Amino acid sequence: MLNPKSSPTAPPANECAGAQIIQRMNPNRAIHIEPFKVACSSCNLRELCLPVGLSQPDLERLDRLVATRRNVNRGDTLFRAGDSFQSLYAVRTGFFKTCVSAEDGRDQVTGFQMAGELLGLDGISNDRHACDAVALEDSQVCVIPYNQLESLSREFNDLQHQFHKIMSREIVRDHGVMLLLGSMRAEERLAAFLLNLTQRLQARGFSASSLVLRMTREEIGSYLGLKLETVSRTFSKFQEEGLLEVKQRQIRIIDQTGLQRLVNSAAC
Amino acid sequence: MLNPKSSPTAPPANECAGAQIIQRMNPNRAIHIEPFKVACSSCNLRELCLPVGLSQPDLERLDRLVATRRNVNRGDTLFRAGDSFQSLYAVRTGFFKTCVSAEDGRDQVTGFQMAGELLGLDGISNDRHACDAVALEDSQVCVIPYNQLESLSREFNDLQHQFHKIMSREIVRDHGVMLLLGSMRAEERLAAFLLNLTQRLQARGFSASSLVLRMTREEIGSYLGLKLETVSRTFSKFQEEGLLEVKQRQIRIIDQTGLQRLVNSAAC
DNA sequence: CGCGAGCTTGATGCCGATCAATGCATGTGG
DNA sequence: CCACATGCATTGATCGGCATCAAGCTCGCG
Secondary structure: OOOOOOOOOOOOOOOOOOHHHHHHHHHHHHHOOOOOOHHHHHOOOOOOOOOOOOHHHHHHHHHHOOOEEEEEOOEEEOOOOOEOOOOOEEEEEEEEEEEEOOOOOOOEEEEEEEEOEEEOHHHHHHHHHOOEEEEEEEEEEEEEHHHHHHHHHHHHHHHHHHHHHHHHHHHHHHHHHHHHHHHHOOOHHHHHHHHHHHHHHHOOOOOOOOOEEEOHHHHHHHOOOOOHHHHHHHHHHHHHHEEEEEEEEEEEEEOOOHHHHHHOOOOO | OOOOOOOOOOOOOOOHHHHHHHHHHHHHHOOOOOOOOOHHOOOOOOOOOOOOOOOOHHHHHHHHHHEEEEEEEOOOOEEEEOOOOOOEEHHHHHHHHEEEEEOOOOOOEEEEEEEEOOOHHHHHHHOOOOOOOEEEOOEEEEEEEHHHHHHHHOHHHHHHHHHHHHHHHHHHHHHHHHHHHHHOHHHHHHHHHHHHHHHHHHHHOOOOOEEEOOOOOOHHHHHHHHHHHHHHHHHHHHOOOEEEEEEEEEEOOHHHHHHHHHHHHHOO
């Protein structure tokens, strides 16, 4: 619905971050879902993704590894908990959420992934995925066959090291979320969430002050350990206080330092 | 410096889990802190630690890598957030907590580590540790120089794969904690925590029904996103309900399935 | 013995959950 | 094109779980 019908040849909705990335980086490609081959070595995301720091020859080998791409429509799952694990996925365009669920049906959004970020690391531990990955808008991922990545990273130190860094960074990120869930109050959580989002968007060339949320209030709430009503109320509160301008999913950040202060102003 | 006093020949505290492990597995060694060299290939923890699944020749190479050991007294830190990252650590005996802290001083216990578990994975991302690791009892760790581990894992597929599995498992574990923090109530959290602890202790040959907590109520609370009073009250409640017997840090589990039911009995 | 760290227990209050109604945008079928 | 359904968001009223504040208790230790 945000991204209406989207007949497979239709361009992605124009207001979506994914589309913006495509357009900003290569306008021609917005039109075709599977344009022509885009190698890691010439990918616009290479400074954010697996290829960081790789030399030219390494990159060319990586190109051969990451041969296939996959489109995932809004609302579809890239993988589900329990699926056998074969590959990692790098988000090329679009936006995902990952969520784990308890037996009783409760579930928890564990992260939101945007262009250049890796999906599927949870699958290595068991040869089965441990969470669901769901596209929040029409998306495209690069498929990275895991056993090939392992063998290639035996040859190329830089690739190996970069891969380890990515896994480690995920662990550090998760610890940050645990801190948030364990000790912050609703306002602090939402402020931290917004700052984190804008920071990542900024690293991708977007405005630091205006963004379109790809997820519902309920998904934000699940990620932050809050109910959707609380998320909504907190947005309204921020607006009243002049920190934000909120129009549905369209957010404009008016007072960034005000948000920052909220996050840091700890256990007062 | 971490292991200053404690004349090197003093036995570790007798009631501590670490000591119990040593005694159970090799009574002779409880006496000396640095007995004689214990190689991975002959370590009693090899089925829980990095060597899982390694063949004999691989193991021998790993032995040479993990040459040094380090004692950490109760209350001392193995590393601190910001310390430069050189090595991973495998807990040989004892018990640790890891915690992250926000600028404002708030902090959050992100995990408890017992024998056979790895510490320091957070450091890879930045070449600096991102959390503190503190010994909750007199402990000993094996020092695993990280760059040597990287190069060795380029030679040995099994080692590489095992290492990746360990990192991935940490990610999956963290997601489980996020689920707990984001959507469970106090009783469910504590029940899940106790079941997790006993399960890990059981994998190390201990009783499934009786354990000694190595951490304070406050540390449990920090880990579970609760205040220490709530932890204490919940322990008392469990005792009244006949689920546990609680004597300070001595816990006996009377009704394991009752605890299990609490954890699963979701969003009621 | 007395001190202090950690634990327990009670009284009270607040933050966020819950329940419920309304609003708003989009899509659908008559 | 309008009436209606649907999904999502907002807002209000009330409630409850956990935090907070405040005593006392227990146990190990100097």
